[in-house]
Amino acid sequence: MLKENIKLTGRLSIKKYNQDGKEVFKTEVPNLVVTSGKEFIASRLVSNTADVMGYMSVGDDSSTAVNAQTALQNELARVAVTSSVSGAQTTFNATFGPGTGTGALVEAGILNTASSSVKTFDGDNDVSDANDTITISSHGFTTADKVTYTDGGSSTLTGLNDGGTYYIIVIDSNTVKLASSALDASAGTAIDITGTTGVTHKLTYGTMLCRTTFPVINKSATETVAISWVVTVG
Secondary structure (H helix, E strand, O other): OHHHHOOEEEEEEEEEEOOOOOEEEEEEEEOEEOHHHHHHHHHHOOOOOOOOOOEEEEEOOOOOOOOOOOOOOOEEEEEEOEEEEEOOEEEEEEEEOOOOOOEEEEEEEEEOOOOOOEEEEOOOOOEEOOOOEEEOOOOOOOOOOEEEEEOOOOOOOEOOOOOEEEEEEEEEOOEEEEEOOHHHHHHOOOOOOEOOOOOOEEEEEOOEEEEEEEEEEEEOOOOEEEEEEEEEEO
């Protein structure tokens, strides 16, 4: 019930500074607390095994934020945050300094891993149609890990959806299958998949708390963007 009924809101303040440290732009925007973020909060009520939300990322994909997303759509940079709690509010502060996150920034997210742990594979040669397996050398996954599948512009694997959320079934250190739910993953019930062409298919691991989009902020290699992100529970 927590996932459905808990009220989570937030806003972020974004400021851009030139090479001399002078503020040249600022804006405030709301965020979306995604489903994976609500599930993360629920899991922390009974366990502290999941890594805390300690990182913020920025990217350049302006597609609308939706509940099912678990990662930015095209991440450019990720940095550690400083955080504080006051009552029911948590504040995350991050600085993207010169040379970090350069480009046309339009999206940001709060996540719990230092990197997106992106595993890229060949949709034809690395996928076994007969066994429904994906070969990824030294993948490092654990059964029931939640991942996001993206086709990277190639033809989407039959049986999956581009941007869809799936759960890992570990076969061995180099081979996995995908399941529709954590329960299915634990039971070993895999999705029937068929390979397609393209070497840009990806599985992305990590939990995202929030994602937001905002008007384009063009950040040069000499500029700094600072984000203060407040999330309120209740």
